[in-house]
Amino acid sequence: FRRDPRNTSVSPLSADYQEDQPWTFPTGKGIFSTPVIDGDGNIYIGSADHYFYSLDRSGNLRWKYKTGEIIDSAGALPAYQPSRTATVLFPSADGHLYCLEKETGELIWTFDGNESLEDQFNNWFEGNIALGPDGTLYAGNTNFRYYALTPDGDLKWTYKTGSNAWSIAGINPDGDLVWGSCDTFIHGVSKEGRERWKKRTLG
Numbered sequence: 001f002r003r004d005p006r007n008t009s010v011s012p013l014s015a016d017y018q019e020d021q022p023w024t025f026p027t028g029k030g031i032f033s034t035p036v037i038d039g040d041g042n043i044y045i046g047s048a049d050h051y052f053y054s055l056d057r058s059g060n061l062r063w064k065y066k067t068g069e070i071i072d073s074a075g076a077l078p079a080y081q082p083s084r085t086a087t088v089l090f091p092s093a094d095g096h097l098y099c100l101e102k103e104t105g106e107l108i109w110t111f112d113g114n115e116s117l118e119d120q121f122n123n124w125f126e127g128n129i130a131l132g133p134d135g136t137l138y139a140g141n142t143n144f145r146y147y148a149l150t151p152d153g154d155l156k157w158t159y160k161t162g163s164n165a166w167s168i169a170g171i172n173p174d175g176d177l178v179w180g181s182c183d184t185f186i187h188g189v190s191k192e193g194r195e196r197w198k199k200r201t202l203g
Contacts, residue, residue, distance in 0.1 A: 001036055001074040001128050005171035023059035027051065032072035034128075036088075038102065044088050046071025052090050052098070054105060063105030068094030069124070076129040076137075077102070078151065091125030091139055099153055109153035113141050128168040132191065133175055140165030140179065148193060157193030161185070 002009045028049030035045040041057035048070040054062040075090040086102040097111040113123050127140035135151040142164045148156040162183030169179040175191035184203060188196040 001034060001076060001168065005130070005133065007168060007170050020057075025053075025055055025059045025061070027053065029070075032070075034074040036075045036077055038077055038088075042102075044075040044077070044090070046073065046075065046090055046092070048072065050092075052092075052100070054088070054102075065098070065100055065105050065107070067092040067096065067098065073126055074128045076131055078131055078135065084151070089129050089137060091127065091129060093124040093126060095123040095125065095141075097125055097129070097137070097139060097147075097149065097153070111147075111149055111153045111155070113143060113145075113147065126164075127166045130169045130171060130177070132171055133173075134191075136175075136191070138169050138171075138177060140167065140169075140181075142166070144183075146177075146179065146187075146189070148191075159187070159189055159193050159195070161187060 003011055027047035030048045033046050035043050037043050043055040046052045050067050050069060051064045052071055053064045056062055070093045073091045075088050077088055080086055087099050087108060088102045089099050091097050095113045099108045101108055113125060123141055123143040125139055125141050130138040137149040140146045144161050144163060146159040146165045150156060161181040164182040167180045169177040171177055177189045180186050184201050185198045187198045190196055
């Protein structure tokens with residue numbers, strides 16, 4: 001999603017139109033998220049019908065995976081590593097982050113963000129997942145926390161903000177994070193989860 005750690009959305013690849021035919025694929029409810037596309041042209045996208053879908057480049061269903069709530073965030077495709085299974089990651093409003101096998105849609109692991117609800121109304125994962133240079137996964141939650149997980153889905157740390165954390169973090173070359181929160185602050189946080197600075201905005 002947005003291609004690189006700085007979220008520039010700029011690709012070095014030029015478009016190559018080959019007179020492909022337009023197609024549509026119906027889901028059970030609305031689609032609020034951005035699709036992500038792998039190197040083979042396969043498409044991954046979530047829907048408010050609670051399913052996360054994988055389609056081929058012609059719009060045919062490869063597989064789908066059902067969660068407990070809507071999916072209104074983009075997926076993430078970690079870089080291929082010969083020693084690891086190729087995966088796709090995505091958040092759901094059921095409070096879980098999911099890691100699926102990219103070719104089959106089989107569940108590899110899930111992370112439950114339900115551990116703390118004392119100072120917020122719910123625990124939806126609604127922000128997109130950022131991938132750190134060392135493979136760490138970062139995602140914000142409506143329970144006022146930003147999460148850092150290992151590639152295997154184990155919790156590394158959480159960082160508490162004053163309100164919902166919906167935005168994806170930008171990551172600098174040293175691995176430090178910057179993101180905006182509904183608490184009106186932009187937060188600068190180290191890769192170890194420590195606050196470096198924060199700057200109040202007007203909203």
